[in-house]
Structures are given as structure tokens and as C-alpha cells.
Amino acid sequence: MTEFFSVLTDNWQLFRDGFTMTVQLFLISAVGSLLLGTLLGAFRVSPVPALRWFGAAYVNLVRNTPLTLVFAFLVFAVPKLDVNLDYPQAAFTALTVYTAAFICEVVRSGINTVAPGQAEAARALGMTFPQVLGQIVLPQALRAMVPPLVSVEVAMLKNTTVAAGFSVLEAGAIPAYMAERGEPQFYVLLWITIGFLILISPLVFLQRTLERKWAVAR
Amino acid sequence: MTSVLYDLPGPKARRRNLIIGVVASLAILGLLAFVVYRFWETGQFEARRWDQFKYEAVQLELLNGVWFTLKAAGIATVLALLFGAVFAAGRLSDRAALRTPATAVVELFRAIPLLILIFFGYYVPLQYGWPIDKMWALIIGLTLYNGSVLAEIFRAGINAVAKGQSEAAYAVGMRKHQVVRLILLPQAFRAMLPAIVSQLVVLLKDTALGFIITYPELLTVGKTIGGRLAFGLPYVPAYLVVGAIYLTLCGLLSVLAWWLQRHLTRLPTAKAAKALPLTDVTRQI
Numbered sequence A: 001m002t003e004f005f006s007v008l009t010d011n012w013q014l015f016r017d018g019f020t021m022t023v024q025l026f027l028i029s030a031v032g033s034l035l036l037g038t039l040l041g042a043f044r045v046s047p048v049p050a051l052r053w054f055g056a057a058y059v060n061l062v063r064n065t066p067l068t069l070v071f072a073f074l075v076f077a078v079p080k081l082d083v084n085l086d087y088p089q090a091a092f093t094a095l096t097v098y099t100a101a102f103i104c105e106v107v108r109s110g111i112n113t114v115a116p117g118q119a120e121a122a123r124a125l126g127m128t129f130p131q132v133l134g135q136i137v138l139p140q141a142l143r144a145m146v147p148p149l150v151s152v153e154v155a156m157l158k159n160t161t162v163a164a165g166f167s168v169l170e171a172g173a174i175p176a177y178m179a180e181r182g183e184p185q186f187y188v189l190l191w192i193t194i195g196f197l198i199l200i201s202p203l204v205f206l207q208r209t210l211e212r213k214w215a216v217a218r
Numbered sequence B: 001m002t003s004v005l006y007d008l009p010g011p012k013a014r015r016r017n018l019i020i021g022v023v024a025s026l027a028i029l030g031l032l033a034f035v036v037y038r039f040w041e042t043g044q045f046e047a048r049r050w051d052q053f054k055y056e057a058v059q060l061e062l063l064n065g066v067w068f069t070l071k072a073a074g075i076a077t078v079l080a081l082l083f084g085a086v087f088a089a090g091r092l093s094d095r096a097a098l099r100t101p102a103t104a105v106v107e108l109f110r111a112i113p114l115l116i117l118i119f120f121g122y123y124v125p126l127q128y129g130w131p132i133d134k135m136w137a138l139i140i141g142l143t144l145y146n147g148s149v150l151a152e153i154f155r156a157g158i159n160a161v162a163k164g165q166s167e168a169a170y171a172v173g174m175r176k177h178q179v180v181r182l183i184l185l186p187q188a189f190r191a192m193l194p195a196i197v198s199q200l201v202v203l204l205k206d207t208a209l210g211f212i213i214t215y216p217e218l219l220t221v222g223k224t225i226g227g228r229l230a231f232g233l234p235y236v237p238a239y240l241v242v243g244a245i246y247l248t249l250c251g252l253l254s255v256l257a258w259w260l261q262r263h264l265t266r267l268p269t270a271k272a273a274k275a276l277p278l279t280d281v282t283r284q285i
Helices: A002-010 A012-045 A049-063 A065-083 A087-112 A117-123 A130-167 A171-181 A185-213 B011-041 B049-055 B057-092 B096-111 B114-127 B134-159 B165-170 B175-211 B220-225 B236-265
Strands: none
Touching: A002 A012, A002 A185, A012 A087, A012 A130, A012 A171, A049 A087, A049 B011, A049 B236, A065 A087, A065 A130, A065 A171, A065 B175, A065 B220, A065 B236, A087 A130, A117 A130, A130 A171, A130 A185, A130 B175, A171 A185, A171 B057, A171 B114, A185 B096, B011 B114, B011 B175, B011 B236, B049 B236, B057 B134, B057 B175, B057 B220, B057 B236, B096 B134, B096 B165, B114 B134, B114 B175, B134 B175, B165 B175, B175 B220, B175 B236, B220 B236
């Protein structure tokens, strides 16, 4: 049991740096994926066919590609195109590009959950497009959208570990360092698990609370 | 396409949409052209970078990678379905002594990053001097994670069957195991089949994590092929080919899920069970 704790205390710096990087990756990629995903979601519901087509193509392409392949392409292939990304930058880009496809789907299906009658009634009252969107459709869509958005970002937080395979020192890369130091890996992995449970639990709790509170009978 | 967001376009709006459409198409084409130009400028289309795909040995190498990917995915699929069935049964049990541990296990494995689960399978046996095959480390991780998700799908599918069905079955004197086996499962199966198949797409995609523990699956093969100096380090062609293979494999499964969603869940006999949302993307990431 003392060994279990000494694994953490002896290697505190590595754990701290690893999880700091994980949180950084998570925060930056969360903002990036929300922005890109919302833009793509807007494309998918827009009245312009070319934009709808582009959004659909992006989503179907990315959803059927492994995240690890996106990482590998950015880390190994993109430098061959004379575009230089350092490893963390490649990780931010990969996570953003990949997660945005899922955000896009949440946004699209969120808007689709609003009954057409709502917007029709709003238009019948003479509301303008910004009013319809801002006061009628989006507030209702948001209720349906936020819980799955949180789930997607939780999944993205777990996906940050993939960066471990591509020279980013984050939580998933700790075992490889520990293997060199000869630490008992079972304890190391248990500590990483505990770290992720601490990071994820509040988000999952938030998501379930919102889901329960915001569930509206339509 | 009707949308809640805008009226059917009139002549003015149609013209405006056409203009935006043309501008957007040009922007997208411009973006693609720029990418192709970068490829061309850095010599990615040079024959020497693509030459090795003509060799039978390299084609065999790729096929071998596909085989290793499919082998891991296939075994993990079977095990994950079993795991899911057992733990879904546990979670649906009337006994708290079964329900609580089953719930804890499913919740735990869904919260741990898949790569960490794979590391558990890889590093821990190594630590105790019992190194196992990398394929099995990968399969253990895939099974625990996807099995837990499948358990949730099974549970949701059974719970989605209309209440009247089980009430009627109990009323004619069936026992719980009969109700589940004869009444609920056959109806739930139809409703959840599309969701199961789309979870299998996730499993197939996640075999690529085997790359990180150097299991020789498709992505690892891609890196080997791309790293050959004699062919000018053709990483770009290699990953394009590997990506196309992944897209084909996963795309076919996705299309199957979509097809099942359209056909199976619309049959009149499937009405009792509400189809699970295939578009629940929060599971598919």
C-alpha cells in the first residue's frame, strides 16, 4: 500500500506535468471544436445547398476515420507538405478537427428537435429571422443540445490520451516514462485512472443533471 | 428540404442563395485547389513516391495490415457483445446484489480512456513477467470499453419496448426470464440493431489505437510504408491509401447501420419498440 502512494509522490512532477497538459489540450480543443462544430452545424442547416453538402461530406469523412489516423497524418505527413506543426499544435488540431464533426451533428439534431410549428408561429407573428432564431428556436434547441455537447467534450477529454502516441507529454504518456523508471505499472495506471475520474466526474454529473432538468416534454 | 429556420425561398431569396452558393462553392474549390497545389509543389504526386504500391510485396503488406485490423476487431466484437449481454442482464436484474456491481463496472469502464484500458492489458502483465500478445492487450481494452457501451445499448433497447408488452406477458403468467427471452428481446433486437452496428464502427476505428502499442495493424503498416527513404519518405501517399482503406471499411459498416435503421425499424412488427436514436453521436466519438 505504501508503494501505491510512493508511486505518486516519487513521480509527482511527471503526473503534474502530464495532467496539466491533458487539461490544456482539453480546454483549447474544446473551444476549437465548439467553434468549428457550430460553424459546420450552421452549414448543415443553411438554405445554401453547397454549404449543406460540404458539412455533410466533412462529417461523413471524419466520422469514418480513426482519430489515431488524423494524428498520424498531422504528425508524419503534414511536415512533408512544408507545413510545420510542433507536437502539441498537431494534437490540438487533430482533436479539434475530429471532435468538430460530432459537435456538428449535435448542433444539427438539436435544431431539428424544435417543432417546425414554433418557428412558423413566430414568423406568423411577424418576427424577423434573427428574432425567430434568437428568441424562439435557439433557446429551445439549446436545452436539447447542451447535455450531448457535454458528453462529446467528455469523450474528447478521454481522447486526449491518443496524443501519447505522438510525443506529447500528457497523462496518457506517463506509463511509457514510468516503464523506463521501472515503476510498478499497475499502480501508475490506477493513479491515471483516478486522475481521469476526478476530471470527468464533475462533467458527467453536470451532463446528467442538465439532461434530467432540461428534459422537456414536447 | 424543409427547415424550421427559414421560409421557403421566394424569387429574391433564391437569387441570394444562388449567389452565396456560388461564392461558397468557389471558396471550397479554392481550398481544395490550395491543398492539391501544396501536394504538387512538395512533390507528393511524383511517381517515385507512389511506385512501391505497384509491388506485390507492398500490396501484401497492406493486406496483412487489414487482416490484423479485422482480426482484432472481429475477436473484440464477439467478446464485447458477450460482455455487453452479461452486464446488461446484470443491470436489468431485480436483485440489487447483481445490479449494483454491474452498474459500477459499466460506469467505470465507460469513464476510463480506452488507451489507458489498453495499457492495463499491455503493461500490467508485462510487470508481472507474463507478457501477453499485443493483439490481446488491444482486444482486452476494446472489449471492456465497447462491451460497457453495448451493455448500455442493450439495456436502453429492452427498456424502450412498450410497457404493455411485458405487462401482457406477465398477465398471461410468464416468468421474468420468459418475458425477457420471448417477448422483450425479439422486439428490442430490431430496435437496437442499428445502434449496435454503429458501435461496431467505433470499435473498428479504435483498433487503430493498436498503433500506439505497435500492434502491426493497418496504421502501423502505413507508417512502415511511409518511412521508406528509398521512395522519398512517402508518408502522404501512404496515409492517403491507409485512410482510403479505413474509410471504405468503416463507411460500409456505417451504410449498413443506416440501412438497418431505415428498413428494420419501419416494419410494422417493430412498432412496439421505439428505435434507439442512431444519431446519438455522443456514443460514436
